Structures are given as C-alpha cells and as structure tokens.
Amino acid sequence: MKRSSERILTTHTGSLPRPEPLVAMLKAKEAGALADRAGFERDVKAAVADAVHKQTDAGIDIVNDGEMSKVGYSTYVTDRLTGFESAAPSFMLRVADVADFPGYERRWAEDVSVTSLKRPCCTGPIKYRGQAELEADFANLKAALAGVKVEEAFMSAASPGVVSMFLENRHYPTHEAFIGAVADAMKTEYEAIYRAGFVLQLDCPDLAMGHHVRFPDKSVAEFRKIAQTHVEAINAATAGIPADRVRMHLCWANYHGPHHRDIPLKDIIDIILKARPQAVSYVAANPRHEHEFEVFNEVKLPAGKLLIPGVIDSTSNFIEHPELVAMRICNLARVVGRENVIAGTDCGFGTFAGSATVDSEIVWHKLRAMAEGARLATKRLWS
Numbered sequence: 001m002k003r004s005s006e007r008i009l010t011t012h013t014g015s016l017p018r019p020e021p022l023v024a025m026l027k028a029k030e031a032g033a034l035a036d037r038a039g040f041e042r043d044v045k046a047a048v049a050d051a052v053h054k055q056t057d058a059g060i061d062i063v064n065d066g067e068m069s070k071v072g073y074s075t076y077v078t079d080r081l082t083g084f085e086s087a088a089p090s091f092m093l094r095v096a097d098v099a100d101f102p103g104y105e106r107r108w109a110e111d112v113s114v115t116s117l118k119r120p121c122c123t124g125p126i127k128y129r130g131q132a133e134l135e136a137d138f139a140n141l142k143a144a145l146a147g148v149k150v151e152e153a154f155m156s157a158a159s160p161g162v163v164s165m166f167l168e169n170r171h172y173p174t175h176e177a178f179i180g181a182v183a184d185a186m187k188t189e190y191e192a193i194y195r196a197g198f199v200l201q202l203d204c205p206d207l208a209m210g211h212h213v214r215f216p217d218k219s220v221a222e223f224r225k226i227a228q229t230h231v232e233a234i235n236a237a238t239a240g241i242p243a244d245r246v247r248m249h250l251c252w253a254n255y256h257g258p259h260h261r262d263i264p265l266k267d268i269i270d271i272i273l274k275a276r277p278q279a280v281s282y283v284a285a286n287p288r289h290e291h292e293f294e295v296f297n298e299v300k301l302p303a304g305k306l307l308i309p310g311v312i313d314s315t316s317n318f319i320e321h322p323e324l325v326a327m328r329i330c331n332l333a334r335v336v337g338r339e340n341v342i343a344g345t346d347c348g349f350g351t352f353a354g355s356a357t358v359d360s361e362i363v364w365h366k367l368r369a370m371a372e373g374a375r376l377a378t379k380r381l382w383s
Contacts, residue, residue, distance in 0.1 A: 008374040009061045014156040015348030016066035017360035026071045026353040052144035059371025061151040065141040072352040080130020084120040096216035097261040121168045126181045128188040138196045154199035161206035161230030183233040194241045202248045209253040212261040247279035254347035256315040259288040283346045284309035293332040310346030325373020338381040343374045
C-alpha cells in the first residue's frame with residue numbers, strides 16, 4: 001500500500017455520485033425489474049470511466065470505481081450471496097440520536113432515500129455466488145485505469161459486521177454464527193479483489209455507528225464485545241491477504257444529524273487497531289469528531305499502521321477551504337508522523353443510490369479543495 005513518503009497522498013471513502021439514469025437502473029435491478037441488462041452494463045462501465053477521470057482531474061491519488069455498480073455499500077451483497085430473500089425486517093434502523101428529537105425525526109423519516117431502503121433477510125445458508133458481477137467490476141475499473149496516471153486503486157467490499165447491521169438474520173442460531181457465515185462467504189470476494197491487483201477496502205461502520213444505530217441499549221462494555229467479535233471475523237476472512245493490501249473504513253453513519261450519541265473514538269480505538277488492515281479510514285472532519293486527532297497523543301499508532309482521516313465532510317455542501325484541510329492534515333501528521341497519514345473523506349458521497357446529501361457538482365469541488373489542502377500541508381510538513 002502506498003504511503004505519504006514524499007508528499008501527502010489523497011484518496012476518498014468509496015461511493016461517488018452516480019448519474020441519474022444509472023440510479024434509476026440500479027433501483028430497477030434491486031426490485032427485480034431491470035429490463036435492459038446489456039444497457040445497464042454499458043452504463044456502469046461508462047460511469048466507472050467517468051468517475052476515474054473525474055477523480056484524477058480533482059487531484060485524487062488513490063482512486064476507485066465510485067461503487068457505480070452497487071445500489072448500496074452494504075446491501076449490494078444480497079445480489080452476491082445466497083440465503084437472502086425479500087421480507088420485512090423485524091427491527092427498524094431507528095437512529096438513537098435522531099429519535100431524541102421527534103420533530104427532526106419526523107422530517108428525517110420523510111426522506112425517500114431512508115424509507116425506500118431495501119433490506120432483505122437471511123433465511124437460509126449463505127454462500128458466495130457473485131463471481132460474475134465481481135469480474136465485471138474488475139474489468140470496468142481496469143479499463144478505466146488504462147492510460148490514467150494514479151498512485152494506486154482500491155475496491156470496496158462490505159464487512160461481515162456491516163452486513164449484519166443492515167440485514168436481519170433469521171436462519172443462524174446466534175449473531176456470532178451469522179457473522180461467521182458472512183465472513184466465510186465474503187472471503188471469496190475479499191481475496192479476489194486482492195488477486196485482481198487492487199487494495200481491498202472493508203467498509204466497517206458497524207464498529208462505530210453500530211452502537212447508536214443497532215445497539216443503542218448496550219453499554220460501552222457490551223458494545224466493545226460485539227465490536228471485538230466483528231474484528232475477529234475481519235481478521236479471519238482476510239487471513240490470506242497481506243495486511244498492507246487491506247484498509248478499512250470506520251464511521252458513525254453518513255447522515256446530517258445531531259450525532260450526540262456517537263461512541264467516542266477513544267472508547268473503541270484499541271479494538272480497531274487490532275484489526276489486520278494496515279490503514280484505517282475514519283471520520284475526522286465533522287463537528288462531532290474533528291477534535292479526535294488528539295486521541296493519538298495517548299494511543300500509540302502501531303508500527304506500520306496508516307491513518308486516513310476524513311478532512312472534508314461528506315454530509316455538508318460547504319466546500320472546505322484548502323487552508324482548513326491543510327490544518328486538519330497537519331494536526332494529525334504532527335502527532336503520528338507525516339508518512340502515516342493519507343488525506344481522505346469522512347464517508348462516501350453516494351452510500352446508497354439516490355441518497356446523496358451533497359450536490360454531485362459540489363462533490364468534485366470538495367475533492368479539489370482536499371487535493372489543494374494536501375499540497376499546502378505537504379509544503380508545511382516537508383519544509
């Protein structure tokens with residue numbers, strides 16, 4: 001995995017704005033009503049090529065496919081795993097911090113992107129069946145990268161824990177058994193991404209947002225045990241991949257809300273750092289978490305580990321000033337070492353198709369501001 005050995009490198013979390021016609025086709029595919037499969041595949045390939053070029057034009061060094069083929073970063077797995085069927089889940093994703101404000105919760109629940117989210121349930125044995133879609137993803141990204149100068153390319157995949165957070169288990173006897181089954185199946189996808197030559201990014205928001213979204217009634221100690229189980233599943237599923245070819249993303253949910261119930265980074269960082277992935281991408285720009293670079297004054301970053309702090313917010317249409325981006329980068333780099341920091345985003349800009357809160361044109365301006373801020377930080381850190 002590339003490091004910021006000569007300058008601050010830039011990347012992002014994964015999902016990027018999808019073209020509106022592609023959003024419609026993804027929704028149709030999710031509903032089992034996709035009429036033109038060949039047209040869908042052509043549009044995905046074109047969208048990936050466009051996303052790669054826009055990333056490089058914006059100054060992003062470590063790029064991906066923008067997750068153009070996926071309806072959602074976590075729920076896409078139901079197209080690639082057996083054992084899931086459409087059924088109303090018995091639990092709602094009632095976000096605890098939003099629920100504290102009933103007026104806001106009513107407005108929040110009216111958001112179509114929230115109410116239309118499809119969450120099939122696990123009703124049978126889980127096995128991997130998504131090889132064809134995965135190979136198409138590889139081919140599209142490789143084609144888009146041809147003739148384009150980048151430092152590296154990554155591809156995202158859902159972690160076992162985030163699958164369990166969104167998709168209900170009605171088949172396996174325990175949560176641990178469900179997590180283990182997902183990990184065993186998704187191992188196929190993880191290892192294939194590595195063999196294809198891409199850095200594997202595991203999306204693991206469950207390790208943070210799980211506390212106030214899925215387990216709001218659990219104590220910190222109880223939630224830490226759940227998080228530890230999820231990390232153990234990650235470690236087992238990636239045991240055959242070098243740690244320096246894996247990164248993970250941690251977040252407290254990508255929505256504009258109060259977030260006053262977010263579990264502090266200091267309460268989970270020791271568990272996060274036990275995970276095999278070499279790099280940890282995490283929220284570090286929004287008003288609830290920007291101060292947490294100070295955690296690393298107390299917690300020593302293990303040798304070889306990298307941090308990818310979000311230096312631009314993924315829920316705000318403000319375009320960050322490059323000076324602010326540079327300040328955020330330098331705050332952390334001066335604690336953990338410049339070579340251990342890659343600039344990133346708080347979360348994705350299209351975590352579910354049609355759910356973007358940041359205007360698609362503004363996204364690219366925000367990414368350009370991040371790249372400019374990284375250049376400013378480089379001057380200060382290497383002066």
